[in-house]
Amino acid sequence: MPNQIDEDRDARALGAQSFGLKNRLFRILWGIVWFLLASWTQPLHGWRRWLLRQFGATVGEGVYVAPSARIWHPGNLILEDFAAIADGADIYNMGPVTIGRYGVVSKRAHICAGTHDINDDKFLLIAKPIVLEAYSWVAAEAFVGPGVRVGEGAVLGARAVTVKDLAPWTVYAGNPAKALKERARFERSDVPKRGWREPLETAD
Template structure:
């Protein structure tokens, strides 16, 4: 179900009631059927797909991760979301192949118009490129494109695009050094926390 975006005045909600009910159902479902299922990676992938997420093969999502609205989430093959990561997908968040979102990282598509009369909510999609790594406690803001293979260091904060195969750190994030591309197209990789012998067939 797509988000119902409404025209917003002083008291009008940003999202319609059907969207809110779906989010409530998702929260209850994840709490009861997903949050305690550490060994059952496939089951959590199933729950995410059931609520509209696009989930590739071999994806890992930790049971303690917070997914605001699965309908706005795209997880490419072997993407990983670690413990207590906050995926605040008010707009679409795309996490590329083999990309890793580490513990307590915050990927946030929402902000507010600080000059607007009603402090209007604004959203903008985020793309985390293939092989990128958002490390522990880092923050990626609305509208950011994290290039392929880029790294945002621990506690780093970015509200601007990150160049491919480049390491960033700090608040605001600054470029530290290039990162050497490490993959070969002719050699299959394994997924994060997925046994190598199961990678090719994981669903």
């Protein structure tokens, strides 16, 4: 198994790739396209899914991405069926970000897959993947740090902060996030007929 030194080296290499000229030009083009062709298209869910796919995102069935969501690099984004990214959410995906089936990132939440090596004199970028498993919910204005896995059905409450993995079907709140209680397990069998609807913005 890889040790921590190997993981950090791989993470720095991933980060270094993120700031090449080609990557920067791609992201500039992506930002212009999203601003001109998507930022005003509130009812056109399918159109935004199509745009994301054209720029390299993996986008499943029934996915919802709000026009005001910010996605750093669509090529580093995997959205499984019926995943959702709400208004103003910031997907800072220097490393890969995966949102599982029916996973929700709520308004103004921050999914941050990049940081810096504070012990390096060049302050090198470290990019680490983030995975939000199926049925998980990152509530309004919450923060998920690099390398975190949010377990299936886990809930990170509004304005909570986590830099560590969250256990499945558990509700967390606070800064740093702490487990509060278990969440009832379920599995959705109904397929929405008219697209995704955002849940309430509070986590008990």
